Amino acid sequence: MANRAYNFNAGPAALPLEVLQKAQQQFVEFENSGMSLMEMSHRGAIYEKVHFEAEALLRELLGIPDGYKVLFIQGGASTQFAMIPMNLLPPGTTASYVATGSWATKAIQEAKMFGETSIAASSESDAYKRIPSLSELKYSSDAAYLHLTSNETIEGTQWAEFPDTGSVTLIGDMSSDILCRPIDVSKFGVIYAGAQKNLGPSGVTIVVIREELIAKPANTVPTMLRYDTHAKADSLYNTPPTFAIYMMNEVLKWIKANGGAAGMETRNREKAKMLYDAIDGSNGFYRGFAEAGSRSLMNVTFTMASEEAEKQFIKESEASGFVGLKGHRSVGGLRASIYNAVPAESVRALADFMRDFQSRNG
Incomplete structure (x- = not known):
């Protein structure tokens, strides 16, 4: 299309033109159903096919090993800033965070509301112009988890490699660079990402979580903010953002078709x-x-x-x-x-x- 803008927005961001055109064709009537996908029950077979196809594609493209659940959750990555400590930071333990910029700082501030935190490394003294080296990371071997932000959209920095944390659960906020390159998912206990930069439109957040971490939280956590709620129901406990998941499925197909x-x-x-x-x-x-x-x-x-x-x-x-x-x-x-x-x-x-x-x- 000759009149398409040169779109460099930080998010919501550019979507593949082919995906937008396909969605346009299917918008009013989806697969000869007589209605739009947005009008369908999320319990129906037509939508469920889209839902589970998106999960399967995500597993394939990320190379997710056995033993992980893939969840589709609402609220953006900012909700995960709270869900992580609510579910994975039991009383009496400490969570470690790497302070690399604006989004890592927001995650740290949220975690402090729910438990003890420590800073494993920080580049604040360098105005967040760099990612700390792996040798700078200092965290306890009994930490509840180590959290990092793989790409800082505001400062424009990105981790080139990720640490091997042994028995400490590694958690990655990959909202702005998921599927921009291959990664070793097995290094992480949890990966989460808002879709609106690399995966689709805003409205859905993906969470890839090791199954052993999904349990009844030690803290009192509202039903919708518990990972076990979504895991048990295959992310269909309540009405999911069906159109956003449909769009993500189409973007994942585009990524697969392009290598x-x-x-x-x-x-x-x-x-x-x-x-x-x-x-x-x-x-x-x-x-x-x-x-x-x-x-x-x-x-x-x-x-x-x-x-x-x-x-x-x-x-x-x-x-x-x-x-x-x-x-x-x-x-x-x-x-x-x-x-x-x-x-x-x-x-x-x-x-x-x-x-x-x-x-x-x-």
């Missing part, structure tokens, strides 16, 4: 290189925020010499069809979110625009 997680990594590295090359080759006109070894494949963050220059960049970029390049309100600067569904053509166009803008204003 799976490995195919996404190849695409994402090529896209990220275009922008980082434009930044690094600008002789300081553009200044990358994250340290080179911690740069994100998903969120390219950078600044310019002045706020006025950044405002002019935003003004001209918007006039040229680029959307979502303004940095998060908490840190300012500029940010291009290049999730799985952002086409390479859009990224190439942005890199060209950056060079042109520099030539006219440098």
